[in-house]
Amino acid sequence: MATPSSGRKLKASGRSRNDVRSLKRKREVDDHEALQKRVDELDPKAEIKQFSDLPLSQPTSSGLEASRFKTLTEIQSKSLPLALKGKDILGAAKTGSGKTLSFLVPVLENLYRQKWTELDGLGALIISPTRELAIQIFEVLRKIGRYHTFSAGLIIGGRSLQEEQERLGRMNILVCTPGRMLQHLDQTAAFEVDNLQMLVLDEADRIMDMGFQSAVDAIVEHLPKQRQTMLFSATQTKKVSDLARLSLQDPEYVSVHESATSATPSTLQQFYVLTPLAEKLDTLFSFIRSNLKAKVIVFLSSGKQVRFVYESFRHLQPGIPLLHLHGRQKQAARLDITSKFSASKNSCIFATDVVARGLDFPAVDWVIQLDCPEDADTYIHRVGRTARYERAGKAVLFLDPSEEEGMLKRLEHKKVPIQRTKPREKKQQSIKSQLQNMCFQDPELKYLGQKAFASYTRSIFVQKDKEIFKINEYDLEGYAASMGLPGAPKIKFQKGDDAKKIKNQPRALLSSDEDSEGDESSKATKKPGVRTKYDRMFERRNQDVLSGHYSKMIANGDQDQGADAGGDADEDNDFLSVKRVVPVDEHSSGEDSDLETSGPAAKVIPGIGREPIVIDSKRKEKLLKSKKKLLKLKEKGTKLVFDDEGKPHQMYELEDEQAFRQRGTAESQRAKFLEEEAARVREADLDDKQLAKAKKRERREKKKAREAAEKAGDDEEAPELVDDSDHQDPMALLASLPLADDEEGRAPKRPKKWFEDDSDDEKAAKKKGRFIEAEDEPETLEDLEALAADLLE
Template sequence: GGKDLKTEQERITRMNILVCTPGRLLQHMDQTPNFDCSNLQVLALDEADRILDLGFAKTLNAIIENLPKHRQTMLFSATQTKSVKDLARLSLQNPEYIAVHDKSDYSTPKQLQQHYMVTELPGKLDMLFSFMKTHLQCKAIVFLSSCKQVRFVFETFCKLQPGVPLMQLHGKQKQQKRVDIFTQFSRTKHAYLFCTDVAARGLDFPAVDWVLQVDCPEDADTYIHRVGRTARYDLAGRALLFLLPSEEEAMVELLKKKRVPIEKIRVKQSRKQSIQQQMQAFCFKDPEIKYLGQKTFVSYVRSVYLQRNKDVFDVSALPLEEYAASLGLPGAPRIRFVKSSAAASEESGSESDASESEEKAVSVKQKAQPKSKIDRMFQRKNQSILADHYTKLVDQEGDRLAMTKLTDAGDDDDDFMTLKRVDHDLDDDTLPVHSQQSKRSLRKTKKEIVKTATRGEKLLFDDEGEAHPVYEFEALDDFMKEGSVSEKQRAYVEKGLAEMRDADAADRATAREKRREKRQKRKQREREVRGNDDDGDFTSSASLRARKHISSGSDSEESDVDAHRRSQKPSKKRARIMEVAEPTTLEDQERLALQLLGAL
């Protein structure tokens, strides 16, 4: 599944061994032409107990109908099923049961060390983070009960930076993303993988040192599959299970029935680190973390509530307020099914008291009969057009619980709950007089309300998550203990002057640097202009001298003196003069002309 169907259709007819999921195999049976299973010889089911579960019942029945009856069927699983109904569905005749650990004392490998520890629900994340800080050089898999928990723990622990690579794997991710994470975790030597039960079966992670089960598994079979990710083949491994005080007794008993050797350990409180304040700071600063924490709270409580084994999982025993605080939430989100279950337990425990209170209520109703139409109106049960079941849906569970508790309180609270009629008649003088106001006057009143209304107070949160106002006033006694007012004024003035001097010095240094850069740029421009002028002077002087030599053929003493004087005159621009022997013949003059042309 998860790949292109057309590509598989081109290859599937040329295969002898086919590895597939039940859904994709049934899809090929229905949609792929020339896909014939009549010659099938062997049918192998891996994780057979899960495939034979009710979730794959219809798919598996449809697949078996298309397979030949004369075949060899093999079932593989760490927790094999022996149900006669499940085996009959596969048309098995005289099946043979082969078990690796059937004759051994334990159902898990001998090289696997298994321990469990009892911790309160609010301290689970503290314990997990403390374990990670003390086991940085290891490769571990951490199992949680829901996808929301995996995302929340992964995001918050990445912000805490424990010092080891972290990864997440859950069913909400796409298949390619899960494959990439599986490959990355398999190649990494030291890392922690937060995952759900999607990684409990069928995945072979090499060299896993620890398997941590932060949330209790639903049964012993799930526990066996989880710890099976470590101690593969002949390698050693360790497993640690976190249990709540309400889960310890029943879960340990289930593991003993499955022949799982597990020992209890205790944690040194000196090595335990608390991360509650950091979690609160994350929730205050990042609304997405807060929203994810709320979803995590609800998903965990729902997973406990939906478990079948109520001896292990008891929602009423969970400290919800403390657990919400450990996640960094300001309060526990309201969950209807938890309150309804608590109300049902209270109702079942107080049936005898309810019968007595009903008798008293009947006697009171008989005495207090409605006398007028208004009294009859207040005695009606359905005072709206909505149905009774809709009013039950809209009814808040907290109000219902409060009503039940108050009714069971006794005769002392009867006066509090009894409906008493009060005279609400008003005199004409007390009635307010409403006058029609113009839009202009209404606009003025709105402006006055805005001016006089109290404005919100701005708060700042420190690293520990505590709120502080922007400007905090100090007590007068504490202020006077530090020194007199004059001394503080003098110190404040000196401090301000020192800051001004430092700022002035910095400004002066910056101005000097800017002036120096400006001078350098100006000098650079002048050098470039001077270089261009020098080249022009050199060419012009050389050409003039050549013309004079060519026209006259010989220089007189006066021309030499004049030329020498012109060369000795001071000028701002220095000209480069090229010394050349006096040409005597026509060839010498041509050679001089070529030299001058080459200089250009």
């Protein structure tokens, strides 16, 4: 038992705890007021070089110090004071200049000064164009915000939507991609953004372009207009329409490198190599073989090219670890690849522009752009993966001779210093024959090469800047040969401007003379030389392996008339054999025919339908392989029945008209039919009446037997059962059983309730009165009369 003195000590200690809590709250309030006062007194134009000189809270300062961030970069020193004061900012700086901290620090400080809690909902939204960049931003946020009590979440595609929905309502800071964020705004009912304080767009120029424009517009419609908005990028957008859509209020434009002589870091060495399209892969392989101890990023224009180059180089084994990354991969694989490349000291990764923006891979030595970028901004972002944070780096751009003039103009306009270099001829290797051998042995690799060629050609064709990308000046045939393909796959848009004219040309103009001229011209263009077994093999088509894919590839392109048509060895690619019905008769294939066609000969298949089927195109040949489509051409089947002799007959057959008339007129036969049916009905009625009388007689006998059994019930002998062996009625046995009148045979009485007595039983009996049990349900009028007589007695 506690003594009185111990109780006094507990009370004293309780009061001290309350005092400590109140002092702590007062200290926090004083700190918030002092911090707000320091922010109000901050001069945005003052030169600040250290994070310690900024009016930051203790948790943020501790997080920056633990993450070893001490000195401010140029973009940070100019943007942070404005952001801490709540200004809208347009920030533009070179790649690798520390733009991430320029918006993460204000996000933490703004929410901290407003004493933001979990109950306040979402306070800051950070949008990134790619998943990898969003993950990187989230990791930096975790490092510098480790001492804060805010809850932060990462919302990107490729993850479980349901798990994100369950946790979304408790988040204070969200890092997301536009598509997944819009999905949650539309589908997650508990997700509210009414209290949003800050909106940040990293790589704003990429987010504001046509790829994400609709998604960003839809997101902004959900957000409140009274908020702080910040946009950061290496190449900032200045369009008034873009800024108006985001509801910016007097934004401050912060561009620290606008007056610089170069738009790229000064520690970055930039070169370009004039390489014809047919020699690109040879030069790239030679480069990788010469830099086995380097960390290299190779940029290509499409994911299909990434896959082909990665698979082919992996078989060639250049002696360096190879990785590949593109947007079609699953999220787990993309994270694994980025982490592997970040941790490696020497490796080569083939990637699309998915990794071109914002990603910070440590110690990248070389950035190789195998395919020309679509514009100078994309070039700047690509080379920004190296020479980050004032480190050294090198970048090489591969240019086709047709791309040199236009691309150099664009780079000069963007203040990008670049100089030409040449590869050493002694170290130059050719992998053309090896790729041909691999494509010959591995049809899947050949198919990948065909798709890669098509995607590269399509990417050039759709480019807006036609001064750089002139598709007619590329050596596409040589490029296909350098990939190991037997020939360049035909693409639809390669026909040129006269496609419609060729398509709509009348058949009368497509004479055999033109075909023969095309054959002669194609033969004249062939180079003389010895044909090897590989040449003969590559002329064949893979009919057993991937034949469907190959036919789809060929079917995409319409064949031109002339030299190409005459030089092709296979008739299925002929231009004139497209979807044209060839009339089939005996004289069309003779010498007197006025019009000769170069398409395949038509085949006639009789016996399938009512009319013979004419096979004059590939579509008709495929039709014969489909049972469902073939059934439409066949006649409808008929049901047959077999007579006693086994002869088949139709299930429903019309009687012969002559035999029908021999039996008499239709009226007489109708009257005869009615008489026969009336007689049959009368006979059936008599049978029913006799059956009803028999049942009635049977019931009376059962009743008499039951009464006799009741009289003999006093004796303990069992009553005799009615012998009903003649009728074999299963219910007769049950009807013949006696009904016991004694108490043992009766059902037990219902027990009385607490509110019932004997008088209630008497009242119920009087009310109930006398009743008579009917043995069987009355069926006829006589039964009903007998039942009424019993009731009147």
